[in-house]
Amino acid sequence: MKILFLAHSFPPFHWRGTEVYAWELATAMAAHHQPHVFHLVDDPAAVEPKLEETEFRGLPVHRVRMRLTPAQPENYFFNPAQEKLFADLLNRLRPDVVHFIYFAGGLSLEIPRLAREGGAKTIISVTDFAGICPRAQLTDREGRACPGPRAGLRCGWCLFGHAFLEGHSRVDRLLRENLPTSLADLAPTPGVRLVRRRLTAAKDAFDRADLVVYPNDNCARIYRSAGFDQPARVIDYGIDLRPYAGHEKTPSDLPRIGFIGQLLPHKGLGVLAESLMGLPDRFLLVIYGNLEDPGARDYVASLKLPDRAEFRGTFPFESMNAVLSEIDVLVVPSRWMENCPLIVKYGIATRTWTVVADQPGMIADRSNPALIFFRPGDPGDLRRALFQAIALAYGGQRPAESKAVTDIADQARFFTGVYEARP
Known part of the structure; x- marks a missing residue:
């Protein structure tokens, strides 16, 4: 075909x-x-x-x-x-x-x-x-979670600043949140x-x-x-799954905590940075991401990252297995609800302890032994999960093999x- x-x-x-x-x-x-x-x-x-x-x-x-x-x-x-x-x-x-x-x-x-x-x-x-x-992410123009389009009325404000009346934010909000959606065609804005x-x-x-x-x-x-x-x-x-068969970790004197993803607020690097402030100094944070993405440099500059942090930029996709061989604990601290991101699957496939925000769309099978969940946006609970994951990784334990990834x-x-x- x-x-x-x-x-x-x-x-x-x-x-x-x-x-x-x-x-x-x-x-x-x-x-x-x-x-x-x-x-x-x-x-x-x-x-x-x-x-x-x-x-x-x-x-x-x-x-x-x-x-x-x-x-x-x-x-x-x-x-x-x-x-x-x-x-x-x-x-x-x-x-x-x-x-x-x-x-x-x-x-x-x-x-x-x-x-x-x-x-x-x-x-x-x-x-x-x-x-x-x-x-695409059901977040509004101010980065807050959006409950849905309401027949496009909320989208009018989100994309264009108003749905009905420019310069009358309270009245506009009242209309877009309460007007019956069957009357949405009454909105006068193109x-x-x-x-x-x-x-x-x-x-x-x-x-x-x-x-x-x-x-x-x-x-x-x-x-x-x-x-x-x-x-x-x-x-x-x-x-x-073929590239990850037989995955092994390289030796290290320090626990290596890894972040791989977009360097933007919705991916939660800021939550990870704040959580690390309460950890002992004996760890290395490795960050992979593209600082050339729009807004990435300003966002990263606004964060208080630990001294033991290394920006390693981007890498060829074929190097994913090698990159994960130098990460003991992978962190996916997303602030939005996610839709089964592949990075979590790479963590499972390589039997890497993977600390993930407990978002409703993070993964279909939550029972996987490699996963340690924390409350989204909560640095304190992420710190707890990191203590647990580091203890397991540095104790020489690896998650059990799993058939959860298709x-x-x-x-x-x-x-x-x-x-x-x-x-």
Whole structure:
């Protein structure tokens, strides 16, 4: 079968969870199918979107170079020039299946409709809350948790500063929080109308998909509460387990506490920094992340990090096993609810003690012996968990082996069954 995978980005441009999952799943499919990848590349110099044909590690790749400007949301949500490039590709490629690993992030929300009209099955693997939240994480413009879009009324304030009345914040808040959602079309601002159009297109994509897959029950529940009540499956992401077989730790005179992730507030490095203030000095904090991400340098500069902290920048994804061999305790202190981040799975696969914020979407199987939970945003409780993990690691104990993480080859077999199933 010919399968076209879609994501907003893809290696080698980005190696975050969504991109890695898309790459590994497409690669696993290549054993028995013909996978292709369609993704975007942010090019500030691009005047119009342009399609490039290339390959990445044996996978045929169709990438669109374009200027991705969330500050111009109409063009970011709906892009006719990008849609034409995709439609032309569909006509040439004629895929049996279009599998959306991501369907927002600059991808036009008309693309799922075009895929269906082109005769392809459509599958949506949900990786965050982009279907119901333009910011994708259900956090508002002030970084607080958002309970949902309220038919786009909350989004109008979050994206544009108001939903009804500019300069009248109290009245605007009263209206957007209390107006019946059935009357949301009364909002006079173009921003709210655009967000409602976006929500309608996203819900239509989900309603008409042949299968929607959520990574955990919490994610599925939140989408259902926003009206996305179509039949769906809950299946955690798989990873390629082969690189982590036989993982061993390198020797060290100090316990090594590791953080791997974006250097931004929602990933919780600040919580980790505060928790370390109460630990004895005999430890080393190693931090991996990209200081060139927008806002990263200012955020890191605002933190009080311990003297024994080393910034080690970024690393090739293929070095993940080697990087984890020099980490005794891995910490995932996220301040947002998460959606089964892959870094937790790498901790489990390498039998690394992994201290994680007890967020509802952190992992589907909470019983794994490698995991030690703490209350999200609580430095004191994180300190307790670190004491426990360091004692175990430095006592020579390793977590028991676990079958909790799905191998990407098994996940490819599952999706093959979905692709080949009769309507």
